């Protein structure tokens with residue numbers, strides 16, 4: 303990509319690159335010239351790619367899943383995230399993973415969600431967007447007090463203020479805090495862990511109708 307940037311002002315080179323590596327040029331155009339539109343494109347791709355398997359996994363009609371993707375795409379949520387600094391945010395989940403979190407949450411309609419690893423707060427924002435849209439539920443998040451975030455920014459800085467009403471952040475080590483919080487809240491309907499140091503995987507677990515339905519693990 304750095305080669306691409308260094309020659310991008312040369313029209314002839316740009317044309318040659320377009321012929322040799324069209325996907326690289328397309329990716330460059332999408333990400334550098336319209337960051338917001340490229341994120342929306344990724345959610346649309348996730349909708350096409352995952353709707354059917356998600357519907358089968360969650361045992362719901364595929365049109366319900368597609369409708370939840372559409373309700374996310376119909377809002378200015380991505381624009382708000384971009385305005386809050388999404389482009390510079392480090393070590394977040396992928397935007398398509400955020401959309402999957404939102405859709406799963408719409409199906410589960412949880413009362414209690416637990417999350418470990420907030421960072422800039424992209425996953426947190428998607429979960430809170432869902433809870434706000436369904437008008438119920440609370441999210442309990444845990445992050446280390448001294449974690450490495452962009453200078454001058456607070457944990458969860460991407461989360462729009464209007465979504466924070468359903469959020470409680472606990473600062474500390476999840477290995478210590480999680481057992482305490484689980485004992486306090488009792489039943490948890492959905493949990494998400496993006497916690498590289500602890501697990502080196504991202505893991506989503508959901509519970510429906512009182513029993514554990516399963517786990518989706520993102521490598």
Ligand SMILES: C[S@@+](CC[C@H](N)C(=O)[O-])C[C@H]1O[C@@H](n2cnc3c(N)ncnc32)[C@H](O)[C@@H]1O
Nearest residue numbers: 394395419421423424425445446449475476496
């Ligand atoms: C990859 S970032 C989370 C990204 C976030 N979910 C998002 O989408 O923007 C991982 C986060 O896990 C936190 N973390 C790492 N070890 C932890 C621990 N033992 N307890 C709580 N949080 C931890 C880090 O401080 C960091 O903020």
